[in-house]
Amino acid sequence: MTNSSNxxxxxxxxxxxxxxxxxxxxxxxxxLETPGALEQVSLEQAMIKGASxxxxxxxxxxxxxxxxxxxGWLSRISAMLAIPNPQxxxxxxxxxxxxxxxxxxxxxxxPVSDASQTVYIEQLRSAQVPTVHIQSLDxxxxxxxxxxxxxxxPQSFLVSIFNKVDNKLIFEQTVKPNDQGEIPVLVxxxxxxxxxxxxxIVPVPTAQPYQFLLxxx
Amino acid sequence: MALKLxxxxxxxxxxxxxxxxxxxxxxxxxxxxxxxxxxxxxxxxTFYSDELMFILSRKFSDKELCLDTHQDxxxxxxxxxxxxxxxxxxxxxxxxxxxAINLALMSIRKHKKxxxxxxxxxxxxxxxxxxxxxxxxxxxxxxxxxxxxINELGVERDKLIIISFYITQLDKSQICQQLDLSxxxxxxxxxxxxxxxKRLILSRxxxxxxxxxxxxxxxxxxxxxxx
Numbered sequence: 001m002t003n004s005s006n007x008x009x010x011x012x013x014x015x016x017x018x019x020x021x022x023x024x025x026x027x028x029x030x031x032l033e034t035p036g037a038l039e040q041v042s043l044e045q046a047m048i049k050g051a052s053x054x055x056x057x058x059x060x061x062x063x064x065x066x067x068x069x070x071x072g073w074l075s076r077i078s079a080m081l082a083i084p085n086p087q088x089x090x091x092x093x094x095x096x097x098x099x100x101x102x103x104x105x106x107x108x109x110x111p112v113s114d115a116s117q118t119v120y121i122e123q124l125r126s127a128q129v130p131t132v133h134i135q136s137l138d139x140x141x142x143x144x145x146x147x148x149x150x151x152x153x154p155q156s157f158l159v160s161i162f163n164k165v166d167n168k169l170i171f172e173q174t175v176k177p178n179d180q181g182e183i184p185v186l187v188x189x190x191x192x193x194x195x196x197x198x199x200x201i202v203p204v205p206t207a208q209p210y211q212f213l214l215x216x217x
Numbered sequence: 218m219a220l221k222l223x224x225x226x227x228x229x230x231x232x233x234x235x236x237x238x239x240x241x242x243x244x245x246x247x248x249x250x251x252x253x254x255x256x257x258x259x260x261x262x263t264f265y266s267d268e269l270m271f272i273l274s275r276k277f278s279d280k281e282l283c284l285d286t287h288q289d290x291x292x293x294x295x296x297x298x299x300x301x302x303x304x305x306x307x308x309x310x311x312x313x314x315x316x317a318i319n320l321a322l323m324s325i326r327k328h329k330k331x332x333x334x335x336x337x338x339x340x341x342x343x344x345x346x347x348x349x350x351x352x353x354x355x356x357x358x359x360x361x362x363x364x365x366x367i368n369e370l371g372v373e374r375d376k377l378i379i380i381s382f383y384i385t386q387l388d389k390s391q392i393c394q395q396l397d398l399s400x401x402x403x404x405x406x407x408x409x410x411x412x413x414x415k416r417l418i419l420s421r422x423x424x425x426x427x428x429x430x431x432x433x434x435x436x437x438x439x440x441x442x443x444x
Contacts, residue, residue: 016386028314029314032268046430050363051384
């Protein structure tokens with residue numbers, strides 16, 4: 001048994017006491033035999049326990065039951081999250097799901113320091129465009145963007161760079177992964193002079209763009 | 218110079234190394250114990266220890282019972298291996314589990330007889346009772362961490378998924394249908410949330426992940442003293 005979707009569901013069901021006696025026996029034997037299984041089970045247990053405490057602390061009564069109407073818990077959670085209108089939460093969630101894509105993007109800060117700047121996909125989906133600072137510290141002619149993909153990602157990206165002020169397109173390239181699953185993009189430094197640019201990355205199959213603000217020093 | 222955008226594929230098979238050499242074979246460990254290798258005994262205990270304690274804690278809420286059973290189980294299993302009473306070494310995990318449960322149940326029966334003889338209301342105490350002040354504080358911390366986790370999720374839909382799955386306990390299929398999500402995507406969001414939870418827990422606590430979570434949860438989870 002690996003930590004597959006099936007495992008996650010089984011862990012969840014075990015912790016909610018939804019397994020039969022024989023299933024429970026098999027599951028517990030699997031926990032004993034599988035290094036790493038206990039960590040996954042413990043994390044799921046913490047999620048369930050924390051959620052039940054969260055629900056108790058917000059409502060003062062027991063855990064919200066399965067199939068209960070959304071309106072009650074949504075109001076409570078929205079209040080805790082300081083979201084003014086629970087319907088907005090629902091509407092936003094459904095709208096965002098239409099453009100869902102599942103990856104994390106890490107953007108290491110270009111060699112100014114060794115520290116990495118992390119940009120999660122959630123930030124890319126948000127209204128605020130993440131900013132990436134670029135500084136030329138060597139004599140190579142190009143900036144290199146390296147995009148690493150996982151198995152579930154698009155076959156190619158349309159990478160475009162626009163001037164932030166007048167929105168003029170200054171670079172556009174459709175790039176496919178290499179043998180290592182990386183998408184290397186070379187941009188001439190002469191094209192990216194000191195200025196602010198919009199870097200737009202569009203996964204081709206979904207056509208949902210992700211944008212960065214490039215500030216070139 | 219390079220700007221590196223790394224699209225991370227969640228590592229689904231991150232597993233702690235089972236032993237120093239990265240390998241653990243029940244058959245081999247049984248053979249070594251039978252041959253009198255004391256190191257093999259401690260390797261076996263190390264490999265199964267946390268997992269067995271987790272299982273016992275799930276089934277029995279009395280901490281003393283779990284601790285005693287945990288210790289007695291390994292002593293008995295080692296003795297049975299030495300005596301060549303384990304017929305199928307490949308089923309060592311199953312053997313440990315059944316030994317532990319049987320020992321715990323025997324202990325409960327013994328306690329119940331003692332309680333009946335003394336006619337005292339100890340039984341209620343054995344089943345855990347109310348949370349200690351420490352547990353209350355620990356559970357508040359867990360709640361706080363989960364709240365932080367939910368707040369850190371940048372996408373409202375992801376918050377909704379976590380809330381729907383863990384608080385309202387809606388089925389995965391229902392959530393996927395309502396939010397037009399693929400099951401794979403759902404799994405990734407849940408997985409990612411748990412990895413963030415792990416980072417949050419480890420950033421606040423110096424102990425191991427399992428120990429920290431167990432401390433938060435022990436005494437308030439499933440498990441009654443029933444036989």
